[in-house]
Amino acid sequence: MPIFKRARPLEKVIFVAYGALDSNSGGHIAGFARELDRRGVACAVAAREGILHAHAYGPPAFEAFSHDALIADPEGVVGFDGVLAPARTLVLAWTPRKPVRRAVERIVKRLKIPYVVHFEDNEDHLAALRLADDPAALATDATQRAGFLAGALGATVIEPRLLEVLPAGLPALVLEPGVDFAELGEPLRARRRAALLTACGAPEGASVIVYPGNAHRANAGEMAALYGAVRMLRGRGRNVVLIRTGKDTVPLPLQGDLSEHGVIPLGLVDRPTLVELLKCGDLFVQPGAPGPFNDYRLPSKIPEFMAVGRPIVLPATNVGLRLRHGVEALLLKDGSAEEIAGLAETVLDDRALAQRLSLNAQAFARRAYDWRRQGGKLARFLGRLRRAGA
Numbered sequence: 001m002p003i004f005k006r007a008r009p010l011e012k013v014i015f016v017a018y019g020a021l022d023s024n025s026g027g028h029i030a031g032f033a034r035e036l037d038r039r040g041v042a043c044a045v046a047a048r049e050g051i052l053h054a055h056a057y058g059p060p061a062f063e064a065f066s067h068d069a070l071i072a073d074p075e076g077v078v079g080f081d082g083v084l085a086p087a088r089t090l091v092l093a094w095t096p097r098k099p100v101r102r103a104v105e106r107i108v109k110r111l112k113i114p115y116v117v118h119f120e121d122n123e124d125h126l127a128a129l130r131l132a133d134d135p136a137a138l139a140t141d142a143t144q145r146a147g148f149l150a151g152a153l154g155a156t157v158i159e160p161r162l163l164e165v166l167p168a169g170l171p172a173l174v175l176e177p178g179v180d181f182a183e184l185g186e187p188l189r190a191r192r193r194a195a196l197l198t199a200c201g202a203p204e205g206a207s208v209i210v211y212p213g214n215a216h217r218a219n220a221g222e223m224a225a226l227y228g229a230v231r232m233l234r235g236r237g238r239n240v241v242l243i244r245t246g247k248d249t250v251p252l253p254l255q256g257d258l259s260e261h262g263v264i265p266l267g268l269v270d271r272p273t274l275v276e277l278l279k280c281g282d283l284f285v286q287p288g289a290p291g292p293f294n295d296y297r298l299p300s301k302i303p304e305f306m307a308v309g310r311p312i313v314l315p316a317t318n319v320g321l322r323l324r325h326g327v328e329a330l331l332l333k334d335g336s337a338e339e340i341a342g343l344a345e346t347v348l349d350d351r352a353l354a355q356r357l358s359l360n361a362q363a364f365a366r367r368a369y370d371w372r373r374q375g376g377k378l379a380r381f382l383g384r385l386r387r388a389g390a
Contacts (some may be wrong), residue, residue: 101144207282223250243281286314291317
């Protein structure tokens with residue numbers, strides 16, 4: 001009579017991040033690790049910069065390592081808690097980009113641990129932008145990503161349209177992040193807000209747009225439209241400023257003294273400062289329009305905008321397709337500077353509309369971006385995959 005062994009439960013997840021832990025992706029990983037830890041699943045994270053910024057999103061519920069440490073000593077990283085248990089472990093590759101593939105393939109080769117791939121962007125589109133001048137490298141990257149995905153046990157995607165890029169039959173889960181309402185929902189004291197805006201150089205009485213994010217090849221046109229909208233509003237006599245955090249990897253318009261055009265660039269700031277700056281905003285704008293970049297992603301700042309409770313202008317794609325124009329947000333059709341400026345004027349001139357948009361956006365975020373619910377979805381999905389893989 002055959003003896004059937006019961007599949008062992010999932011006990012450990014090793015996240016392999018493509019970037020640093022103070023990024024938006026790092027915040028998502030920190031949140032999901034916290035929820036898995038709450039459910040008895042131990043977590044480690046291998047990131048580009050190792051332990052640097054591991055506390056960016058509060059005390060971490062994971063052990064942090066570098067990619068190099070994982071490649072050099074996979075047993076040490078997987079056995080971070082003193083127990084090396086490949087049969088009860090899964091690797092979660094946080095995007096299929098080259099640094100992640102390299103580290104994950106080392107674990108697979110050495111310890112035979114299965115892996116799941118998380119998508120948060122249209123990787124084909126980003127690779128085409130990055131390698132536009134090197135067709136051979138572009139083809140090689142596409143082939144390697146396809147091979148990596150073919151070996152996966154399953155996939156998670158941040159936006160439903162990303163299901164289109166997955167192989168037929170691959171188990172998949174739409175996995176949106178949560179948002180920390182305790183951190184973002186508490187209003188900033190009026191005196192603190194005034195002091196911050198003064199320190200930033202915002203003129204007294206200005207309407208403040210806050211935009212946290214980097215400028216890169218994929219969104220350079222969108223950022224130009226946002227800058228142009230602010231300049232247009234000021235040209236119409238409006239006291240409006242844009243407080244911008246993040247770094248630029250491509251040149252943007254309005255070089256020189258940006259303050260003359262109402263743009264206040266602060267560069268990279270730490271997480272507590274960023275949260276306070278968000279609470280200084282009167283209006284949030286996510287520039288852009290439908291297309292191969294925006295259709296396949298969920299800009300991580302949008303759930304946070306909603307949680308803070310301010311009116312939002314954003315494109316009619318990704319999460320914008322689930323929002324009602326004039327109810328939870330104001331939706332952009334083409335994302336031009338003229339359109340952004342027009343919708344900004346609409347909400348700045350109508351206090352009742354601004355309040356309605358703010359409250360409805362907060363309510364939407366509470367329904368959609370709950371860490372406990374999203375973390376539970378991930379834990380159940382990974383558990384099913386690990387049992388199936390066993």
